[in-house]
Amino acid sequence: MKAAVTVWRSGATAAGIALAVLLLAAVPPTRLAAQALRVPYQTFTLPNGLKVIVHEDHSVPIVTVNTWYHVGSSDERPGRTGFAHLFEHLMFMGSEHVPTGQFDQLLEAAGGDNNGSTTEDRTNYWENGPSSSLELMLYLDSDRMGFLLPEITPPKVDLQRGVVQNERRQSYENQPYGLAQENILQRLYPADHTYHWPVIGSMVDLNAASIEDVQQFSRTYYTPSNATMVVAGDVTLRQVRPLVERYFGGLARGPAVTRTPPPAVSLPADVYATLEDRVQLPRVYDTWHTVKGFAPDDAGLEVLGDILAEGKASRLYKRLVYELQIATQVAAFQDAGRIDGKFEIFATARPGHDLNELARVIDEEVRSLAESGPTPREVERVQNSIEAGFLGRMERVGSFGGKADQLNYYDYLVGTPDYFQRDLDRFRRVRPADVQRLARDYLLRAHRVVLSVVPAGHTELAATEGASR
């Protein structure tokens, strides 16, 4: 999933964000469960194209409405990076029948909460609340789906532009290593690829966003036919359907969304780059181009990432942090979206160590996996943890990464909302020989982007071509 680049509307506490990232980043379990994972659902589509998925879970008297608009930062045009996320913020600024501020006021007064987030591929919105608040949620969501533009004025765009720019400062510029990802993306993807820029966008482009951009984006993408809505919790289809028809039935279908297939990605040679930052310790990022989400090798690459760096028993943690004690931390993961994917390893050096030392060990461990493969127990350990993660994500209906959000995720990525068991099966099918092949083909034999982030004035700590590899 595209967890690493998700940009939130707000509100979430640090812990909440960490939880959401965790939930999205890992993947949903069954050898550990006695029965297969099932999230039963029913679905219907309105004449205007809005697809609705209803999942009943009567364990707690709450309801969630989770709407995915099939638009993300990869639909932005040059010079307008960050716009999809800015638009997400505007969706909370009032609509024709819901004055500014009332969206949140009404929901909170009904005991509800809400949030939204944007990735390269999609923009999601959810409201959680007591089951009694269902009709209010549908009223609010339909009004902003159908009647947003009359209320969006230049001052409102300016205000949320300011908020989003502060989000960029808080979550990227004022965070150590916070600008690494955008530096990697621009080197990994060609300029005409829609994953070339980060979801948060650039300050310059955010400044350029105009009211006309808002109008055009809304008419193109924020339509019933470009959205899927999951209603889940202590409700029934019989209750949900008439309400959805009442509030959404009169909204006009939008134009069909067409997209140009992305250009091919190829790195003909390794790309080395160094970024000076306000950090105490240097960090090296290795990034390889891989495959998109749910492609045949996607799950195996996730298992590879976990064998390399998930937990203290992982190979890179054991070598870099535990035995050699030259790093403070290490991570490795497949990060796959709807269009494309990448595999990333990063490690932070301890005081007194440079990035070539770390890079050398990373290469040794990748080579060892590519030549000898993991042990069956390593693969099984990772599979068991992944399975437990799936099970954990069956507990919650709403918010980021709850069952409703996952139903929308699967529906958009694979066309089947209840794909939980089949998704888990992908991971269960991975064998040691698969991991070995993936380490060889996608990492060892492929070119990569190597980004060193070093304390300002200390470029001598950077990883250098040929020094290590």
Next chain:
Amino acid sequence: MIAPRSRLLVTAALLAALPSAALPAQEVDRSHPPTLPPPPTLRVPAVETATLPNGLELAVIEMHKVPVVDVTLLVGAGTVSDPDDLPGLATFTANMLQQGAGSRGALDIADEAAYLGASLNTGAGFDAATASLHVPKRRLGPALDLLADVVLRPTFPDTEIARQRDLRRAQILQQRDQPVAMANVAFAAIVFGATHPYGRPASGTETSTAALNRDRVLQFYQAYYRPNTTRMLVVGDVTLNEAKRLVAARFGGWARGEAPPPPTASAPAAAARSIYLVDKPGAAQSVVRIGQIGVSRATPDFFALEVLNTILGGSFTSRLNQNLRETHGYTYGANSQFAMRRLAGPFVASASIVTAKTDSALIEFMRELRRIRDEAVPQAELAKAKAYISLGLPAEFETTQGAARQFSNLLLYDLPLDYYGTYIPRINAVTAADVQRVARQYLDPDHFAIVVVGDRSKIEAGLQALHEGPIAYRDMWGQIAP
């Protein structure tokens, strides 16, 4: 990929039976929000308890929706028990539990937990150390074996002590990159002073970390990790009898001991309002913390303070967030909280502010912090806050970890286990006069500490011009900066 045909056919058949209830769109009345039915009643899961002969108290909550179990041990070994000369010992000891236990080494423990699909965590908060487990039901037995090793039979090998000590030194160095962490450490030190248990950095200092060794860890462990100072909560797909049997077999032999009582500490007298500036050259934002010592969890004003804080800075529509974010765009978010602990914890209002608007944002912070004392809260705003708290409560019991969080709080602070049965009426009884009374009683703007971590060269002049108090210069530990 293609949806399975069979499911679609089934769905279509179900839908055909539904009445066609759609109103034509033009008949939808959008002029006002819909009238909602009465809210559902709160269903709090039942708690059952048992006490083992060695004094270990066990609470069990059955939740059978998903085959998982969440286990939490709350041990009276929190950072409040840190020796004065060794802040960070409690968190270090809790971390060391996992670095070797029984016959297992550090890597074996991590490997076994992952193999079982178990999340095994140990750590220390202010008032308790915790050891927790979240695991699929089918692996509960072996996962509890692991948990028991970690809590009852840690070996604290010298090599592992050295390894974790070194890692912690590097992490403390990295705090200098994290303005939010810097602001929190400095704020606590300034408000509570370095000798109060809540004023010391939970992860220690460079000096204290260097002094950590096996003897001190072992002494701390032997003094504080005892069954009679521990409460255990099991939530999930188990029954009381099953939990009792599993726990007694593993924790029944844990020997009682006389642990020193948790310290009492008197709060230092609050200083006159001052701005404490921690320089962070080049920072894109100023991280702001405004507050003072607040209340303990035992406060009789708990419910009024919950409502007060929800209005002030506890939700998206709270005054601080609306003002600083939604009206002025100075920040991505502003909030406040009363951190309630065994002793009085801090009240703190927080935001990260774009550097150029640091002074303007402080004006708005102070305006809101004074206004909630000076003016009674309007009825609609009061009603919204009460509804937000009371109607939002059921969702807190949705997951095993959510329910565990709610009940851990009761266990930790000696509150009755039927507490949530009366929670909603007690929230609903709070009046505007109550809110104003507790605002005046517990918010004292004349004695706020205003901590700002930001680029001094860009914000100092603006802060001086505010006339909200003298500026003192502090380092990331909250100590007087050279």
